[in-house]
Amino acid sequence: MMNWNLYSHGDKFFAIVVSVLIGMFTVATLYPFIYIAAVSFSSGFAAAAGKVVFSPIDTTIESYKYVFAQKAFWVSYRNTFIYTIGGTLVSLAFIIPGAYALSRPQLKGRRFFNLFIAFTMWFNAGLIPFFLNMRDLNLLDSMFGIILAFAVNAFNIILLRNFFESIPSSFEEAARMDGANDFQVLWKVFVPLSKPAIATITLFCIVSRWNGFFWAMVLLQSEEKIPLQVFLRHTIAKLSDTEEFAMTVLDADYGPETVTAAIIVCSIIPVLIVYPFIQKYFEKGILLGGVKE
Amino acid sequence: MAPRNTRWTRAVDHLKREWQIYLMLLPTIVWFIVFLYKPMYGLQIAFKDYSIFRGVANSPWVGLEHFETLFSNDQFFRAVYNTIQISALNLLFGFPAPIILALMFNEILHATYKKTAQTIVYLPHFISSVIIAGIVITAFSPTAGIVNTLLGWLGIDPIYFLTKPEWFRPIFVGTGIWQEAGFGSIVFLAAIAGVNPSLYESAVVDGANRWQMMWRITIPCILPTILIMLIIRIGNIMEVSFELVILLYQPATYSTADVVNTWVYRQGLQSGQYDLAAAAGLFNAVVAFVLVMAANSLSRRFSRTSLW
Amino acid sequence: MAGVSLSKIVKRFGAIEVVHGIDLDVAEQEFVVLVGPSGCGKSTTLRMVAGLEEISDGELTIDGRYMNRVAPKDRDVAMVFQNYALYPHLNVAENMAFGLRIRRVPNAEIKQIIADTAEILGLTNYLDRRPADLSGGQRQRVAMGRAIVRHPKVFLFDEPLSNLDAKLRTQMRAEIKRLHKRLGATSIYVTHDQVEAMTLADRIVVMNDGSIEQIGTPMELFNNPVNTFVAGFLGSPPMNQITGKVTETGAQVGDTVIQLDRDLGGLAGRDVVVGIRPEHVSLQPGEGTTPLPISLDLVEPLGSEALLHARFGDDNLVFKTDTNGQIEHLSGIDTVHVPASLVTLFDAESGRTLRAGG
Numbered sequence: 001m002m003n004w005n006l007y008s009h010g011d012k013f014f015a016i017v018v019s020v021l022i023g024m025f026t027v028a029t030l031y032p033f034i035y036i037a038a039v040s041f042s043s044g045f046a047a048a049a050g051k052v053v054f055s056p057i058d059t060t061i062e063s064y065k066y067v068f069a070q071k072a073f074w075v076s077y078r079n080t081f082i083y084t085i086g087g088t089l090v091s092l093a094f095i096i097p098g099a100y101a102l103s104r105p106q107l108k109g110r111r112f113f114n115l116f117i118a119f120t121m122w123f124n125a126g127l128i129p130f131f132l133n134m135r136d137l138n139l140l141d142s143m144f145g146i147i148l149a150f151a152v153n154a155f156n157i158i159l160l161r162n163f164f165e166s167i168p169s170s171f172e173e174a175a176r177m178d179g180a181n182d183f184q185v186l187w188k189v190f191v192p193l194s195k196p197a198i199a200t201i202t203l204f205c206i207v208s209r210w211n212g213f214f215w216a217m218v219l220l221q222s223e224e225k226i227p228l229q230v231f232l233r234h235t236i237a238k239l240s241d242t243e244e245f246a247m248t249v250l251d252a253d254y255g256p257e258t259v260t261a262a263i264i265v266c267s268i269i270p271v272l273i274v275y276p277f278i279q280k281y282f283e284k285g286i287l288l289g290g291v292k293e
Numbered sequence: 294m295a296p297r298n299t300r301w302t303r304a305v306d307h308l309k310r311e312w313q314i315y316l317m318l319l320p321t322i323v324w325f326i327v328f329l330y331k332p333m334y335g336l337q338i339a340f341k342d343y344s345i346f347r348g349v350a351n352s353p354w355v356g357l358e359h360f361e362t363l364f365s366n367d368q369f370f371r372a373v374y375n376t377i378q379i380s381a382l383n384l385l386f387g388f389p390a391p392i393i394l395a396l397m398f399n400e401i402l403h404a405t406y407k408k409t410a411q412t413i414v415y416l417p418h419f420i421s422s423v424i425i426a427g428i429v430i431t432a433f434s435p436t437a438g439i440v441n442t443l444l445g446w447l448g449i450d451p452i453y454f455l456t457k458p459e460w461f462r463p464i465f466v467g468t469g470i471w472q473e474a475g476f477g478s479i480v481f482l483a484a485i486a487g488v489n490p491s492l493y494e495s496a497v498v499d500g501a502n503r504w505q506m507m508w509r510i511t512i513p514c515i516l517p518t519i520l521i522m523l524i525i526r527i528g529n530i531m532e533v534s535f536e537l538v539i540l541l542y543q544p545a546t547y548s549t550a551d552v553v554n555t556w557v558y559r560q561g562l563q564s565g566q567y568d569l570a571a572a573a574g575l576f577n578a579v580v581a582f583v584l585v586m587a588a589n590s591l592s593r594r595f596s597r598t599s600l601w
Numbered sequence: 602m603a604g605v606s607l608s609k610i611v612k613r614f615g616a617i618e619v620v621h622g623i624d625l626d627v628a629e630q631e632f633v634v635l636v637g638p639s640g641c642g643k644s645t646t647l648r649m650v651a652g653l654e655e656i657s658d659g660e661l662t663i664d665g666r667y668m669n670r671v672a673p674k675d676r677d678v679a680m681v682f683q684n685y686a687l688y689p690h691l692n693v694a695e696n697m698a699f700g701l702r703i704r705r706v707p708n709a710e711i712k713q714i715i716a717d718t719a720e721i722l723g724l725t726n727y728l729d730r731r732p733a734d735l736s737g738g739q740r741q742r743v744a745m746g747r748a749i750v751r752h753p754k755v756f757l758f759d760e761p762l763s764n765l766d767a768k769l770r771t772q773m774r775a776e777i778k779r780l781h782k783r784l785g786a787t788s789i790y791v792t793h794d795q796v797e798a799m800t801l802a803d804r805i806v807v808m809n810d811g812s813i814e815q816i817g818t819p820m821e822l823f824n825n826p827v828n829t830f831v832a833g834f835l836g837s838p839p840m841n842q843i844t845g846k847v848t849e850t851g852a853q854v855g856d857t858v859i860q861l862d863r864d865l866g867g868l869a870g871r872d873v874v875v876g877i878r879p880e881h882v883s884l885q886p887g888e889g890t891t892p893l894p895i896s897l898d899l900v901e902p903l904g905s906e907a908l909l910h911a912r913f914g915d916d917n918l919v920f921k922t923d924t925n926g927q928i929e930h931l932s933g934i935d936t937v938h939v940p941a942s943l944v945t946l947f948d949a950e951s952g953r954t955l956r957a958g959g
Contacts, residue, residue, distance in 0.1 A: 126574030
């Protein structure tokens with residue numbers, strides 16, 4: 001249907017204009033990352049003077065040396081890995097069996113349970129009661145608390161439940177006639193058949209864990225428990241208070257801007273490494289979740 | 294001998310046969326009760342004089358006192374106003390952006406070019422708000438930032454963007470578009486992909502050009518999707534991504550930047566006025582709930598299935 | 602091997618009854634086909650035997666054992682599904698081994714069984730493939746293999762050939778029949794295709810609207826249908842049905858009285874439906890035939906045979922005739938000859954077959 005050779009002149013012109021516009025938007029999307037990378041490799045002096053545009057000025061890796069020398073950076077990096085991996089595994093351990101049960105027609109009260117879960121998407125108690133509840137549960141400043149309290153959300157359960165419901169019932173029936181119980185049906189049939197949906201949910205979990213900031217900031221006090229995002233925020237806050245920073249850093253090789261940029265680069269890199277692998281899943285995944293109660 | 298077939302024996306029979314699925318559901322249900330429904334019970338402190346030592350249940354009732362305080366509080370009103378204002382701007386500029394992007398992607402013939410561009414524009418969605426804020430802070434810095442460097446080339450004096458109330462909303466909304474427009478286009482691209490190709494083929498035979506096909510075929514065909522997404526956006530008008538607000542605002546810009554949730558955060562978690570903040574949160578949640586329900590019932594009219 | 606017995610089996614979904622008290626005895630090693638239009642309850646009946654649907658009322662026994670409340674896995678039955686339900690993530694061997702692994706059969710034994718079954722089904726060279734890399738017929742064979750490996754007492758087939766194209770269907774039909782001869786397993790087979798029913802069945806059960814219309818061998822049903830429904834369902838093209846009236850000597854349709862060589866005592870004056878099989882008429886007059894004037898619409902050549910589409914009064918009729926390689930002479934036909942002995946009479950009101958003397 002769409003064939004360049006069969007396009008009229010007007011259509012060709014239109015296509016070229018659109019391609020250029022898309023190109024511009026793409027460059028605009030990419031540019032801030034290039035800019036930050038350039039700043040991170042520039043000298044503090046050049047960055048402070050606003051000289052950096054595309055490529056590093058007075059190229060240096062002093063900012064990275066400064067960042068890597070901080071023990072708190074490595075601790076928070078490790079913590080983020082713990083939260084991401086641990087949190088994702090715990091999430092899956094809740095979500096997969098839960099979604100399976102909710103997808104079974106023979107579950108009595110299925111409508112009620114589905115509503116019970118969906119309701120939390122429409123109404124939530126808000127920051128304060130959630131925080132006070134965490135305190136009552138003794139989960140403040142607890143790594144376990146962070147992992148558990150954000151393990152499940154209604155959206156992921158419903159997404160997977162919808163996928164499970166779309167699996168033809170004969171798969172389950174065949175397995176049952178072969179003697180499988182529910183755990184075997186789930187583990188040997190549904191999970192392998194649902195790889196795209198489970199990959200999508202895993203992806204959502206990983207991304208939200210890796211990026212999680214607000215509650216980590218509110219709930220965690222100990223330096224040795226905070227994740228990378230909170231460390232990054234602390235550092236940015238500290239560095240943008242220029243006077244305080246001036247007391248600690250006088251070297252022109254790196255400055256507040258370059259150090260901030262260096263930390264940003266360090267925390268984006270894992271995302272960039274994983275991104276190509278997950279890309280094929282999230283387009284599918286976002287569409288899986290969209291529809292149906 | 295006919296087996297007794299009472300309600301009770303049937304329930305026991307059912308559980309004997311299907312206990313496994315109930316066991317599978319149990320952890321999830323317990324989790325929802327402990328982490329999402331118990332806080333709803335805790336919402337009653339919005340009507341109580343809450344003290345940490347007495348706890349939720351034992352604090353004395355004060356009726357609507359907190360709501361009276363709230364509705365006579367200028368800062369709270371400002372926060373409600375700012376929430377709606379920012380959402381409205383988001384709707385105006387942030388909503389059309391992914392649609393336009395999707396329509397443009399649909400016109401690109403070169404598969405590799407298209408795929409590469411899509412890969413890049415989806416990326417910011419996966420970047421944390423802390424990093425986004427870090428990039429914005431760096432880029433808009435008065436002396437070092439690229440924005441002021443560019444303005445300098447044009448002979449304009451540096452602007453302290455992040456301390457100027459009038460600049461907060463444009464920067465915030467612009468950042469949102471930069472971060473989410475690409476990812477948001479996925480839904481519309483899928484809708485476009487669902488349009489019957491023979492419609493385009495017959496249009497080609499009838500002599501339509503690409504521009505006409507976009508207006509007369511693509512857009513009418515994805516209109517239901519557009520409407521539904523619009524309704525969702527309107528339903529979520531009380532939900533401003535306050536994490537990014539917290540990361541970008543400062544006391545100098547509170548007048549335009551402070552939204553309900555950031556106000557709740559400061560009053561409750563930073564100043565310890567839990568009951569008043571919970572009241573504000575409850576107000577926000579109820580308004581949001583009504584909006585979402587209205588949006589959901591509205592969207593049922595446009596599509597046979599409901600949204601969630 | 603064992604027999605299956607259904608006694609007054611009822612299925613209700615909520616307040617709606619979809620199967621109304623079915624009685625059926627399937628003997629050991631017998632191949633019984635349930636046939637009927639979609640929605641007639643045949644699949645539901647099969648699924649009740651499998652244990653996939655609860656039995657609302659009545660009694661099911663397999664091998665003499667009461668089965669109503671036994672879980673599917675403990676009934677010792679195997680089922681071949683319409684869409685095969687092959688696990689896409691497992692290869693052919695593992696698909697067939699699935700049930701054995703669940704039942705913790707030792708590995709060596711599984712290997713032997715899979716090898717033997719693959720041999721029978723001609724799948725030996727495909728054991729490592731995934732279902733997605735198989736043709737429709739091969740998938741069908743794997744689905745059967747999965748049932749065979751378990752050596753169940755009873756095989757259940759739920760429209761297993763309906764996803765295949767016409768040519769493959771014919772081929773697989775023959776293969777199922779051969780397999781049944783070889784294994785001699787009790788089988789219940791559901792289909793809506795009367796050709797499958799005729800070719801495969803030891804006995805056919807014709808169902809309609811949740812009840813059994815008739816049970817019998819294929820030829821019994823073909824020759825002596827109990828009512829217009831069975832008559833119309835079996836045979837291709839179906840039996841022509843013309844409304845008429847019984848006279849002293851035959852059946853009057855339009856202005857023609859079809860002579861019948863049977864005792865019509867007591868039937869004279871009855872309103873009837875006259876049933877004539879398309880292949881029973883001849884183009885030449887013979888002994889005991891009645892000429893029936895028709896107006897020919899269309900001739901459809903099928904090769905060795907041709908279908909004549911014709912009108913008689915308000916009725917559309919179809920006749921089948923041999924061509925001997927020629928169809929030109931057929932276009933001029935205006936009369937067919939109906940043999941007296943091969944006409945079936947049905948009561949116009951109830952649709953039941955009217956027997957001579959009754």
